[in-house]
Amino acid sequence: MNYDQTVSYLFHVTPAFEKIGAGAYKEGLSNTLALDAHFGHPHRFFKTIHVAGTNGKGSCSHTLAAILQSAGYKVGLYTSPHLVDFRERIRVNGKCISKKRVVDFVKNERSFFEPLQPSFFELTTAMAFVYFAEQKVDIAVIEVGLGGRLDCTNIITPLLSVITNISFDHTQFLGSTLDKIASEKAGIIKPQVPVVIGETTPETAPVFEEKAQQLQAPLFKAETFRMDQFLDPALSSLQYDDLSFELKGDYQQKNKRTILCAIHVMQTSTGLVIPASAIQNGMRQVIELTGLAGRWQTLRTFPLVICDTGHNTGGWQYLAPQISAQPCRQLRMVFGMVDDKDIRTVMQLLPKDAVYYWTQASSHRAIPSQQVQAMGQTYSLRGNTFPTVAEAYQQALSDASHDDFIFVGGSSYVVADLLTSLQ
Numbered sequence: 001m002n003y004d005q006t007v008s009y010l011f012h013v014t015p016a017f018e019k020i021g022a023g024a025y026k027e028g029l030s031n032t033l034a035l036d037a038h039f040g041h042p043h044r045f046f047k048t049i050h051v052a053g054t055n056g057k058g059s060c061s062h063t064l065a066a067i068l069q070s071a072g073y074k075v076g077l078y079t080s081p082h083l084v085d086f087r088e089r090i091r092v093n094g095k096c097i098s099k100k101r102v103v104d105f106v107k108n109e110r111s112f113f114e115p116l117q118p119s120f121f122e123l124t125t126a127m128a129f130v131y132f133a134e135q136k137v138d139i140a141v142i143e144v145g146l147g148g149r150l151d152c153t154n155i156i157t158p159l160l161s162v163i164t165n166i167s168f169d170h171t172q173f174l175g176s177t178l179d180k181i182a183s184e185k186a187g188i189i190k191p192q193v194p195v196v197i198g199e200t201t202p203e204t205a206p207v208f209e210e211k212a213q214q215l216q217a218p219l220f221k222a223e224t225f226r227m228d229q230f231l232d233p234a235l236s237s238l239q240y241d242d243l244s245f246e247l248k249g250d251y252q253q254k255n256k257r258t259i260l261c262a263i264h265v266m267q268t269s270t271g272l273v274i275p276a277s278a279i280q281n282g283m284r285q286v287i288e289l290t291g292l293a294g295r296w297q298t299l300r301t302f303p304l305v306i307c308d309t310g311h312n313t314g315g316w317q318y319l320a321p322q323i324s325a326q327p328c329r330q331l332r333m334v335f336g337m338v339d340d341k342d343i344r345t346v347m348q349l350l351p352k353d354a355v356y357y358w359t360q361a362s363s364h365r366a367i368p369s370q371q372v373q374a375m376g377q378t379y380s381l382r383g384n385t386f387p388t389v390a391e392a393y394q395q396a397l398s399d400a401s402h403d404d405f406i407f408v409g410g411s412s413y414v415v416a417d418l419l420t421s422l423q
Contacts, residue, residue, distance in 0.1 A: 003099035032152035035126040042133035052144040053164025066289040067282030076132035076140030149187020165199035167314030178203040198258035222261035234276035249296035251318035328405035356383025359392035361413030389417035
């Protein structure tokens, strides 16, 4: 098999959440532990940072990796989902795993894993850990796939755990209340390992505090972290706004505080050496250093085109006001969602004065565009339907004047289809 055939095989032979949703979710770590034993426990050969949360974990993971790279470490980065190429999930110092290594891994190991019938995510996590060990990374930033407690990344014992925030998402797996979801995410907290919590609510704070106390894990809340807590005077004398951050979504301000709190804990509790210059450089160049895409990403300026992977209520509480505040002659929204999100709550947040181009991503989980349109009409949102994201975008572009604003989003998969079509 060549590379394209290999990736197609991975998606079709192993159940992939991106493709089929709930049917790909495997509760428990038995497959992960079997794969880990087969490969000789590769995650034990490098240090790790573990990042969970409902929103922001991708941005935080990439930025922490960029900062660690800037500090001179060889850094592995494991994230999901990918937007254009499967290899985006597994990077070392920002460079994707090679096509040949993906092909060789599947070719050499399929006789072992096919009888095991792992999920797509279980297998790709094993591939990432094997690759990071082969590459002799100093440290890897590992993003949780779904939840935390039973996520297959949770076999690691990291130097630091980070939980960005808790809001309603994947409730069919994680629970229907914030405290239940928090309990699942808190499953990444390990004995004596410091944990940074990005945001808390009255429902989630006691969950994290109790879990950390049980495990004697030092707990740090980013909400109360101040710049003057940095020991380095080059940082402690600054304000948050003095640090330039390449990621421009309004929601990134809370991620920024979480990242800086995490760096402070790394400096004081883990033995990692991270100078002020590395923090400044990593935050200023996170896209260049890691390849991060789809976070309030500007694709063109006249008309202004921005895409963002925000895909649930927590994300849209920040996106909707930022979109509405953007000065323009006419706002045009290329929009679609997938079937396990709270689309009705998101619809209530969407700007009323936009022209909508309702569409559906190429995922089997995408809500049909006609259904999205019908829901939109109940919230007085007007627009036509398009069978693909590319067609919706091209029509929006064709309709737009020089000073219009086109926003593309609603789902990671909508953004993925757009970026793929533009390549």
